[in-house]
Amino acid sequence: MRIYANQTALLTLLFITVYGSGFVGAKLGLAYSEPFTFLGVRFLIAGGLLAVGALLLDAPWPKNPGWFLLVGFLLQGVFSAGVFYAMYLGMKPAVCALIIALQPLLVTVLAGPYLQEEVSIQRWLGLIIGVAGVSLVVADGLAVEGITPATLIWAVVGLLGLSLGQLVQKKHCADMHLISGGALQVLGTVPLMFLLAMTFETMQIEWHLDLVISIFWMAIGVSLGAVTLLYILISRSSASQVASVFYGIPVAAALIAWPLFNQVPTMIDWVGFAIVVIGIGVANANKSGIKLLKAARSG
Template sequence: MPAPDRLARLAPPLFIFIWATGYIVAKLAAPHADPLTFLSWRYAGVVALMLGLALAARAPWPSRRDMGHLAVAGLGIQALYLAGVWVSIRQGLPAGTAALIVNLQPVLVAAAAPLIGERVVPRQWLGVALGLAGVVLVIWHKLNLGASYGPPLALCLMSLLAITGGTLYQKRFVPQFDLRTGQVVQFAAALAVTLPLAWALEPMRIVWNRDVVIAMAWSILVLTAGGISLMFHMLRHGRVTAVSSTMYLVPSVTSVMAWLLFGETLGAQAIAGMGVTLLGVYLVVARKQETTS
């Protein structure tokens, strides 16, 4: 099997696994670091790593125009999305509620797909609906939708809109770019926004203990450098509706990880929800000849 074809098959499951670890990392770091401060260190680390790789490989840099587009997309996909999720959970929004809100993304992406020239067929709409239903089943026992959270809920909704808008914007305006230099641009833009906010809004507390070091190293080397690179690769070679729908599987994988690592409950309802989610994602991403009217 050619290497590109092999990567195309491996990228989605690898991405789902890596993205799911984000909740584990947040749980490790949250008691010891202010969220925007942690993210600022994370972005700076990614910029340093990717800049070193880009210079060593003499990777091509995007044009000024593409740099601008990458920076705008990075503000949505990186800065606003991560800041909203981390701060909302830190302020008390249940992780299950946050996960449900953010996992509305495939619905928004499918609705907006015609804006970037993608056609969503009825089979895929059914998959989007089943995927969302499965996510609700998986995390239902963790939800607390009746409580009033005000600002944290608004921040999580901002995250949903930011990552959806950033994903669509990138696919529309700059679908092709070198992953190393492109991420230098995106994370530099994210750092330029996040660091001043951390300075203004937080005491910038970060305790460099074992958990924070592990969380930071994993965030830079695996979550960001690995997970984001895989997402960009999939966006480059696939349809944005199919790529975003793989995120439906993240809560299921996270629940299994939390069960294995922290002993959290994994009941029959959650297992059934995983099955429904898998069916929904299959309907969205499965390659099938569609009749064009």
């Protein structure tokens, strides 16, 4: 049991680090490509590699692909499109991060009626502490410029895609084969990305070494590596428990951007980082806690 818990903790730390690096990779790439075009190329490469891997390993393909395609559409397509386009239209990354930081709370609220999960008061406390820490981390970067109805809509679309996709994955696809199922989910987003690119963009790409590095890291490191780790965590833990680790992603992104872009964390940032770690720890502590449903019944 201890070994299993240690493995899960290691996978969680690895997921947070790699997924957080994706925001840094996006910053490199979006200087040379419009967002939907960038995402279309990224998902095409990632999905192609997964499909080849599935064929080489003779992995079983889903007999009923509907739920798999829906998860890919939501968790990869809608989330990425919403976040990338909100920032492309001018929303500050810190503001976007704060909106996406509502994801653990939204997932936990919906996990009750959708997954019949009971959430302890302890976990709610950890989630609230976590969002307070994230808010403190991004507070220095908040600015009113760039906040428009359009950017807010795109950011909320990304939030909904990430949250709903995680819930559907947990309920309908938790036992999927990671390679063949992942290939189906990623490739299913490609038509959406290129449709959006043809609708909203010129689809012109300025090829540069930074762009190549960014695309391949986002395709291999994030779409293959981090998302696969996410699916493993979803299969092992409750939806609310997995959602809580997303608070660590802005922290990882900030720490990775420090040496690459000389974005030195302030004292407020370090305090926020510490609060986030405490929040994640409280939300995932190995204690039974007091279940909200039981408390309501006793009341």
